[in-house]
Amino acid sequence: MKFLKYISIAVAALMAFSCQEVDKMQAAPAEDVVAPVMNPHSDITIDEDTLNNEVTFSWNEVDYGYPAAVSYCLFAVYGDNEIQLGESYTTSYTMTKEALNNALVNTKTLAVPEDATTMIYLYVTSTISASSEAYTKRSDAVSVNVTTIKSTSAPWIRRPLYVAGNYQGWAPDKAPIIWETAENSDRYEGLVYLGNAAGTPNYIDDNLCHFKFCPNPNWTGNLGGDPKGMTTEGDPAHITVEEGMYWLTVELTPDHLTGTVSWKKVEKIGVIGTAVGGWETDLDMTLAGMPTDPSAADYADRYYAAMCGQTWEAIMTGCQGGEFKYRLNGAWDTNWGGTLEHLVQGGDNLNCSLTGNVRFTINFRGDVGALAEDTTNPSPISGTVEQAE
DSSP states (O other): OHHHHHHHHHHHHHHHHHHHHHHHHSOOOGGGSOOOOBOOOOOEEOOTTSTTOEEEEEBOOOOOSSOOOEEEEEEEEETTEEEEEEEESSSEEEEEHHHHHHHHHOTTTTOOOTTSEEEEEEEEEEEETTOOGGGOEEOOOEEEEEEOOOOOSOOOOOOEEEEEEGGGTSOGGGSOEEEEOSTTOOEEEEEEEEOOOTTSTTOOTTOOEEEEEESSSSSTTOBBSOTTSEEOSSSOOOEEEOSEEEEEEEEEOTTSSEEEEEEEEOOOEEEEEGGGTEEEEEEEOEETTOOOOTTSTTHHHHHHHHHHHOEEEEEEEEEOOEEEEEEETTSSSSEEEEOSSSEEETOOOEEEOOOEEEEEEEESSOOHHHHTTOTTOOOSOEEEEEEOO
């Protein structure tokens, strides 16, 4: 019996000890936990000679009532934008001035002006693992003046997406192109004529245009299949549409392995303005270089070239000169102006000084080689105005 008594005493002692340990691991009531305090920081000057220098931000330790593993997140605020600069399990965070500079001036995040001194705000949050939101505490913000330089990160270059299909001879390197709309947006748009390839060796008896999207001028990583869930897996199926002119919109995931495509049928593209008779009616444009005789020996080559060229043209006879713009579907929802070299949506009226027979063109393919090296990322859409016979 003494043996059982000793066991009972031991069990009771163990339970008491366990309860004490549970008490030690229990966080203090959330309302009793004091938020961290961000320490002030002196002004920060970043220049080319100090990019590798380190800068450290610090704050006080937060007491959650037991020796918890506390995660701290450091944030920077400028205007309506904020970003997380880093995470730490101590009471400080260190980064190079180069990393700080590039994080601040990134136009997709904080958009702090380059080559300028700007006041930003810093704050820190603390939290414990598996805790409720009540245990996430945020410090008051402190201000600091930061002198920045231009970002040293690789510049964004507008990216093309090739639209290869039977209508252009299944040649990605020559295919029509739709272009990325904004910095690393993974959204691509453009005007493409999708033919059914009638009269060419690539005609398919369903009378449809068959195509896929290629991030590169080859078949590596081509996307196809369900338009609402395109994939690169295996050999994805063709996407098909009836023959016609389309405004394509593609949205890809950052890895370009999946995405979606939508299209809007375009009934016509035209030129409008005093240069072509007035602001009431468009001068309709047609796909440049489109052959008319399917029996000609070079019909297929000329057909593919017209599709790949992505250029529409119209001739105004008896032109008196004047202002003009390009637009879709005889409406102002989608129109282009500005400069002929880089037409922009909604841009200013263009001007024609020529008279007589004048050819107007608009091109959506763009100069791929030039755009691949232009960090200013101009619009890839261009036009020409020239004397015609």
